[in-house]
Amino acid sequence: MWINNAYAQFGGATGGDSGISSIVMMIGMFAVLYFVMIRPQMKRQKELKAMIESVAKGDEVTTASGLLGKITELNDQYVTVELAPNLTVKMQKSAIAAVLPKDTLKSI
Numbered sequence: 001m002w003i004n005n006a007y008a009q010f011g012g013a014t015g016g017d018s019g020i021s022s023i024v025m026m027i028g029m030f031a032v033l034y035f036v037m038i039r040p041q042m043k044r045q046k047e048l049k050a051m052i053e054s055v056a057k058g059d060e061v062t063t064a065s066g067l068l069g070k071i072t073e074l075n076d077q078y079v080t081v082e083l084a085p086n087l088t089v090k091m092q093k094s095a096i097a098a099v100l101p102k103d104t105l106k107s108i
Contacts, residue, residue, distance in 0.1 A: 060100040
């Protein structure tokens with residue numbers, strides 16, 4: 001009751017400066033987002049696509065589910081992977097996660 005309300009008053013700054021600085025800040029944040037997140041992801045996708053296209057019969061691979069095997073047949077979209085003697089599985093090429101070095105499966 002005895003204390004008056006204090007209100008902040010807008011000073012002498014003009015609104016034009018804050019508009020330009022906010023646009024520059026947005027552009028800067030997008031640039032950081034692009035170089036930290038988007039660009040590395042695009043690079044990873046490009047490498048994965050090149051790896052999947054370069055697989056050949058006899059390559060040892062690991063699948064997205066963690067299975068290890070050797071490619072026995074190869075089609076445009078599908079591969080047949082031998083997981084164990086007399087055990088083959090047909091799967092999409094996109095299920096291949098990595099190509100292993102030669103003779104990796106012999107040491108396991």
